[in-house]
Amino acid sequence: MEYFKEKLVETAASMLGLPAEQISRHLRVPETRRGDLALPCFPFAKTLKKNPNVIARDLALQLDNMKEFSAKPEGPYVNVTINPRLLVINTINEILSKKTKYGHQDIGSGKALVIDFSSPNIAKPIAFHHIRSTVTGMALCRLSRAMGYNPVGINYLGDWGKQFGLLALAFKTFGEEERLEKEGIRYLVQLYARANMAAKGDPKKGILPEQGFDERARNLFSAMENGDKEVIDLWKRFRDISLEEFDKIYSRLGVTFDHVEGESKYVNVLDSTIDKVRETVGVRISQGALVADIEYDDDEPPFMLRKADGSTLYGTRDIAAAMDRFNRFEFAKSLYVVGAQQRLYFTQLFRCLKAMGFEWADRCIHVPFGTVLKKKPDPENPGGYTLERFATRRGEIIYLEEVIDEAVAKAVQIMKKTNPELGENESKTVAEQVGVAAVMFSELSHRRSKDIAIETDENDYILWEKLIDFRGQTGPYLQYAHARSCSIMRKGGGPPGKGVDLSLLTHPAETALVKELAAYPSDLKRAFDEYEPAILADRLIAVGRAVSYYYTLGNQDRDMRILCKDKKMSNARLALVEAVRLVLRGGLELLGIPVPERM
Template sequence: MSTSVYSRYRAAFAQALAGALGVPAADIEPQVKPADPAHGDLSFATFPLAKAQKKAPPAIAAQLAQALQVPGLEVKAVGPYVNARFLPLPFTQEVIDGVRLAGLAYGSDAEDGKGKTVVIDYSSPNIAKPIGFHHIRTTFLGHCIANLYRALGWRVEGINYLGDWGKQFGLVAVGFQEFGKEELREDMAHLVQVYVQANKRAGEDPAFDEKAREFFRRMEAGDTEAMKLWNQFRETSLKGFKRVYARMGIDFEHIEGESRYQGKMDAVIDQIAKKPGVKESQGAIIVDMPYADGEPPVLLKKNDGSTLYATRDLAAAEDRHARFNFDKSLYVVAQDQALHFRQVFRTLKEMGQPWADKCVHVPFGRIHGMSTRKGQVVELDQVLDEAKERVLQRVKENVAQGNLETTDAEALSEQIGLGAIVFGDLKHNRASDYTFDWDEVTSLEGHTGPYLQYAHARSANVLRKGGGVPTAYDPALLTLPEEQALVRELMRLPDTVKAAAEQYEPSLVARLLLDVAAAYSRYYTAGNKDRDKRILVEGNDAVRAARLALTDATRITLAAGLTLLGIPTPENM
């Protein structure tokens, strides 16, 4: 397993401290923390040692600092802390060479998850409905988490688990029979209109609602005519879905739905009947296990004999373990479904499944305030269209003003628009709600996708102006405070990728990229005030080459991180 530059220095510092204190390094390493940047890079607090040594913490720190010699680190006592700072060499060269050698694989570690499998259930739209704005979070979060695990060497089985079964399909079917136009049978937009009309009618007309229920019962019974109509509408929906996913650069290992488990649920219910048991409640079949006060029971079958989400999710979990023998099975589904997944996982555990603890609900908060110029957002496609439209206006203005050169303003605007929407979501902590704001997400300034894409394009442009990527450079020439600060940000990506995967938290990568872009911006603009600090400094080819090497490492880090997030990386903006 490869180790990041940061981890190597941290481990060496902990080892030296452990040797001086006569304790195992494993006891010390968790106590080594990032230092206040003004005083170093790593820090060890001596307060816990005071009682045993009967000395004041500052005295202990001073004695330890004097005793330590760690290659590549400058060790000093700062009050009660033993701090270590990375020496410019070999640290600077290790980071830059590591980034450039890895290329777009920087931040990855193919050995970390070698031999392990993760199943990720995400996106999961319902057939005969569009992929709506409410699918943004599950789709983008799931796609990024899949990318993170792939980067760490895991075998990823991404599943788009379609809502292609249930009474809602009965509504589409009987709605089409009443409102549909035969010549538009394969038109996704028409199916959506039919569903909206049918849903409204069902709320007003109990007899129509019962017809939808009856159609679903026919489906569960395997009725030939019902299943033929279901299959036609499912294929129409899939074509529409695949076009939107292709636009976002998202691909799934598996596209399958609840229908996969039709005919297999009685076997699951029989298995549950043996352990922990089932019982009847008001004509329905429920899992017989203790429930908290006020907790609804786990329903397996309704009194009309039809199955429910829980039944299908239990069947799906068993099927996925049998197919993939997973080490983790993640469900990237809204926080609203927390009780559902707690009960499904608990049922699996009560059934005696030893892998039940490997199933994890990855919840997320809600988006508020998202709307388009046409009114309330319905389709994700509309959101992407509007993002592109807003960006296109700015791109055309910049081209007209001579601030931007592009041969395809439409394609560039599509990339920037997608980056705006994706990053606008992923920069937020997964569990938190956030309010969507068009002006904010499409801005070239601030914490936005276009700002990061611009930082990447700027670094690429500097390299073009500088004559390309230097093959040789002298890292000893990169001594400016702005350069050392930037190198420290580049260093963080490998550890951040691991933390983001472990916590299912893409926002960690998003925030790091903002830090990288900000550090590069400070470095770039420092040259506006002092010509000697310019990246393309004149009169000193060696310094220029070193600064171009650092710029190349910055470009690669931004490109690698943005790619993990699922964001395009234009070379010119």
């Protein structure tokens, strides 16, 4: 496809005497019935001082004479159809030779691209909302590798901060050793909820905060920062318990990191970090706290480095971490896949780094995403609904593990009916893969900026059938399309060797399918450029749809089957299906979604 676009732009540019860039900016994909590419000529009318209809007519004439295209003017548009024979041959051959690396590029030329993602807080379980940063971050790692970067995935644990003072205090005052031993992280959640209650109370329920609890927690965190052994030992236990729990989920999701490190890594350099800020941008005391003296908008809260009680905040640790990352990796880009709530925070962090004189501050990019909300029926407005947050501080939480389990259970159920002949082992593996795909893909199929609403009934019971679906635009749908392509390849004896006549592929369903494949590379690039894996997900859905339709043609008409009587035709179709298989597989792998060969 890129070849044809370039060819078109090149000829148009030389004919009109305009820079190629100006042409390609306006090149469009029109409605399918009009052709494959379209060039509106309004934009050139002014500079060339010619009637756009005339420009279109002349251009169409020229393009129509080339072997690559047929073209006709329609008013001020040139509609171009790529020679289907060439497009089919060109696209399929390219895929077959590049395999699952089709569409990959080397714009990164091996430079490091740091991705800070997942980054859960210690002592809290991985909740459903963590799916966002985790899956998006993983996909961005793989996408950046496909674009020639060397990704450095960092799981930057929230393993330092006041909440550990709170938690340690809770454990010391009313913790039960046996329960911590047995229940692990789930017990920590309860402790945390109880600690929060003690510290802040619950105005809704009329519960008052416990006298002095919050202050004692704060003191305990200060003690931690000063190296108090008893608290630190406790903290280490909480951390170990958490990491063990996290690993279970990461391995189910197939998520890996190049580095797992947390804020605690920087406790020893906090003073020198603050000194560095002081020397470069300056600091001042504001309401007892130490803040960075950068430029602020009106009413903007200051960027805080040290609280009035002397303990530090995450901002200080993030400055240290950013410096450390640049020193270690000399990154070309450094992405922070973190919720949109922290937008203001990150603009301040980057502004501060920039003011400190680090030119690489411009390479730091916050990749934000929307919030996970609860959507439930509105009792005051029948038929309507309300959106609210999950009250994690009160212990209200959806465990990601639970969601995956639910999806896997559903996959098991379906597979009992549809594919009972799979052995027990494979069946179990595949059900896991399908369930995981359903959960992961539902995240990857929306633009990051959208909030996610989990539907519940009026009693907060999750409507699982709305959350987990295997039909339509889903992960399992793509896995299914892929598994069928594998099945056909198995029955057809694998991809054909040399001497395949791809020019036999002239059926509209075949050329339509090839066009979906041909659009893959540019969408891959765009998915990376916009840090938006959903663009790739959409592309794969389009391929899946086109190939599913194509398969179905063989139901009515045996001559339309891939494995038809005509050997030459069959070989050509096998080549096409192999190309589809490679694209689906390559694309799903980039999204981090498992790709079973049967299901």
